[in-house]
Amino acid sequence: MKVVFYSQHVLGVGHFFRSLTLAAGLAPDEVVLVSGGRQAPELKLPQNVREVHLPSLSMDAAFRGLHTEDGADVEVIKAARRDMLLGVLERERPDVFLIELFPFGRKKFRFELEPALEACRAAGPNGPAVVCSLRDILVEREDMQKYEHRVLATLEKWFDLVLVHADQDVQCLDETFPRTSEIPVPVAYTGFVAERPAPGARERGRAAAGLGPAEKLVVASAGGGQVGFPLLNAAVEAFGLLADRPDYRLRVLTGPFMPEIEFARLKARASDLPNVQVQRFEERFLDLLAAADLSISQAGYNTSMNVLAAKVPALVLPFDANTEQARRAAKLEKLGALAVIGGHELFPQGLVARICEVLTKHPFAPSRQVNLDGAANSAILLRRLVGKDSAQKPGKARR
Structure with a gap:
């Protein structure tokens, strides 16, 4: 199985490092990690991961408009990123196109994601399964009704599966996305994605x-x-x-x-x-x-x-x-x-x-065990989705 994994961090590096932990958990399968935020120094990639870094775009602490690191024209950078992402998908021909957060977030990156999703669907049965990788909690929105409608419509149009990286007994998606029951594709809880300390x-x-x-x-x-x-x-x-x-x-x-x-x-x-x-x-x-x-x-x-x-x-x-x-x-x-x-x-x-x-x-000890096997469970779910032992993978390409 080959996965192209799109992960865009805009302020901190949390999204990127969670994605990196998830990508490592997909080993031995190959992951092409497409990132586009500020690059973290001293980064060692897992053996099964190759990174493609798009020209950087980020936001400030108030999550306002996009800006570049070096003052370059944002529209020029956006065009270059869009072409690079399309090129990665065409060159790699993945089994899975895994997208972190979108369409539940990253609306400002529709300029590159929507053309990429169109290309995936245009490939028909030979195209990749499209999966959303979602953290446990979504941020609040001013116009929740409009937001929910857009998310549901986008999932219906382009996606095959939503992976929620949470323990359902701790945090449910419907607590921050009330229309979870209306999501038109399967929703699977993986457990939290967490790296483990080495023995000793x-x-x-x-x-x-x-x-x-x-x-x-x-x-x-x-x-x-x-x-x-x-x-x-x-x-x-x-x-x-x-x-x-x-x-x-x-x-x-x-x-x-x-x-x-x-x-x-x-x-x-x-x-x-x-x-x-x-x-x-x-x-x-x-x-x-x-x-x-x-x-x-x-x-x-x-x-x-x-x-x-x-x-x-x-x-x-x-x-x-x-x-x-x-x-x-x-x-x-x-x-x-x-x-x-x-x-x-x-x-x-x-x-x-x-x-x-x-x-x-030393007062803190969890009252129950929390599922931290999100990376391993995600790997199982993705391999099941693409059906390595079947002639055709499930999803919208079959509709």
Whole structure:
């Protein structure tokens, strides 16, 4: 099976890294990952994955219009991307065209996706199955009726399957898409997509960090880093009040896209604190998290699943530009998997109290097991869809 997987991140890198984890889970099948956001440095691709990077387009924290990295004309970039995507599909001739989020999101990328979808359907029975890869929670919309109508019509016209990367016992699609029962193609829950720590990761990570049995490691992270400075700054300042606790250590991961001026401020403050280390990126982040005694982060999909996979206590501050992270954090807090902190707690004394509470009491343990096998289950569902042992794959090409 060959999969062309379209994944476009516009602010952080969460969508991209979830897609990368999913692509790795499709091994040994070949995946051509088509991405088009800011490129993350120091990236090592899984052996079964090839990346095709479209000219970058992104958005700001308010998710307004598209813009380019170098100030190039947006319309010129859009035309180049459209042609590149069509070229990938024509050259690769995949069994599956997997599209992250669209049509539930990424409306601004219809300029390249709709021509690609038209090309897939024009190929008839020889064309690929078309599948939507969807996270657990959708962001709220101002005109929900119009939005739902557009999504349903697009699914009816072009798609064969929707994969929802969630545990249905934790989060159902109809909570944020009320007309789920009207979706005209099959909807399958895969479980959450989550990378797992390598066996023995905690022991190796603690040894590599020089941690003794009684020492406590806190990892504060900000995903891509574009909107994480206030939280990380609060964590560093909190450790400024913990000078009498040399057994408490803090590793700060800012993310590759934190503005240089903010990164420099954190580095400068940490230079006065011997128990604080600041860096942009950690390739083996999940193993580091497994070695930790506490995670401090926002509540994005990837980091939340990393917390569950690493089985580490966590304090999370949901990103407040929309309700997605707050919904996820509330669900996981109810399960006992983490604790939510508010913006009003981002002052040193308040955060110190929460940190010390977790490190001394270890209060978080999920009340039920959460399905984190989303990548493996997605692979099973996609292989079943294309019917490797049948003469013709199911879907709209058969209509």
